[in-house]
Amino acid sequence: MKSKTKITIIVITVLLVILVGIRLGSTVISGNTRANIQKDRKILDVTVVGTKVKLGDIEKYITLAGEIRGIEEANALPDVPGKVDKILVSEGSYVKKDQPIMYIDRSQIGFSYNLSPVRSPISGRVGSIYVQEGQFVAQTTPVATIINDSIMEVVLLLPETYITKVKKGDKAIIEVT
Structure with missing residues (x-):
């Protein structure tokens, strides 16, 4: 039992000596001696300037992302289900209330109907058009959003x-990018 313990201690000692030798050898070969490390350090000159304390205002800024939208928005919905036959306006176009913005063809095999207009629910600009010509829509499908942009609001989280x-009444700088 004593000879096994002695052998184990000798083996561990030999392994430690080998590992330390390898580590020292790699440091010398790479040239990273303590003297070289000291040479590599850079000395930075820093100039410190002091000033007297002055009375003044401190301003704080918060940068937030948000959404600009019209105070009034409405979705245009078709009166009948069918296929979008023709879109008369483009996004950004100004429309008046009850102006046709597109036509829906509700014809079926064996039946022929007149085109049904989709009218703008409010006066304003066309914000988005959600459909394309040839697409089938239901009466509950919003086909466009109309935005009254005469008064805009900014919504921030x-x-x-x-x-x-x-606080209410604080000044705000709004940048649109």
Whole structure:
């Protein structure tokens, strides 16, 4: 039993000596001696300037992402189900209330109907058109959004941490990109 313990201790000692030798050899070969490491360090000159304390305002800014939208928005819906035959307007076009913006063909095999107009529910700009010519739509399918852009609003999501710091009447800078 004692000879096994002695052999184990000798083997562990020999392995440790070999590992330390390999580590020292690789450091010397790579040239990363303590002297070389000291030479590689760069000395930075930093100039420190002090000033007297002045009375002034401190401004804080919060940058948030948001959405600009018209105060009034409405979806245009067809009166009948069918296939979009012709789109008369494009996104960004100005439309008046009850102006036709597209036509729906509700014809079926054996039956022929007049084209049914989809009318703008409000006056404003066409914000989005959700359908394409040839697409089938139901009466509940919004085909376009009309936005009254005479008055716009900005909707921001304010994180909870800022709720106590922002008050009604605070100035805001709004940038649109």
